[in-house]
Amino acid sequence: MQKITPHLWFDGKAEEAVDFYTSIFKNSTIVNVVRYGETGPGEKGTVMVVAFQIDGQTFVALNGGPQFTFSPAISFAVNCENQEEVDALWEKLSEGGEKHSCGWLQDKYGVSWQIIPSAFIEMMHDKDVAKTQRVMQAMMQMQKLDIKTLREAFDRE
Structure with a gap:
């Protein structure tokens, strides 16, 4: 397991951004997608987090909302x-x-x-x-x- 993993906070565009990044960099893959369930806070079925790798480096993209940019x-x-x-x-x-x-x-x-x-x-x-x-x-x-x-x-x- 990687010691430090960068988390990127998006406002509803985490999956789109990950698709963009993994299409650009060689040796990239989407590792896991977790979707919001009944309890939210996001709409049921929408992406909460996406774990992905770029050339062996793991990142996590989170749909956290507009609070942070x-x-x-x-x-x-x-x-x-x-x-x-x-x-x-x-x-x-x-x-x-x-x-x-x-x-x-x-x-x-x-x-x-x-x-x-x-x-x-x-x-x-x-x-x-x-x-x-x-x-x-x-x-x-x-x-x-x-x-x-x-x-x-x-x-x-």
Whole structure:
């Protein structure tokens, strides 16, 4: 059993959101769906919680009502192997949502994501501070991160 499981609070769109996420990410599955019964508080038969996995990470989506909403103060960082993966996830997750700067976006459900190429992380761990500062400066000018542009900033003398 996973030690920590993120719970996502939705207002009636938990099942729709889970279908969206599991359609985007490879190695994803819906584990379990629990529906409200006679005692509520939701309407009988509607989804209460959906447990799902994205690439081995378990999440739970809850239809909790309008009391709480998402904030960019919490986000999910997705490490991408190449530009094609960055591009695909950026476009799919931002559809109907909002694109922000520095690889951040908010999907149509209000959940915030950071779409980060692993090459960026590797460059930022370099011991040459001038290189990492150039990469950071280049990244600050972007919405979707572009590995080629980041690499050019890293390699520039």
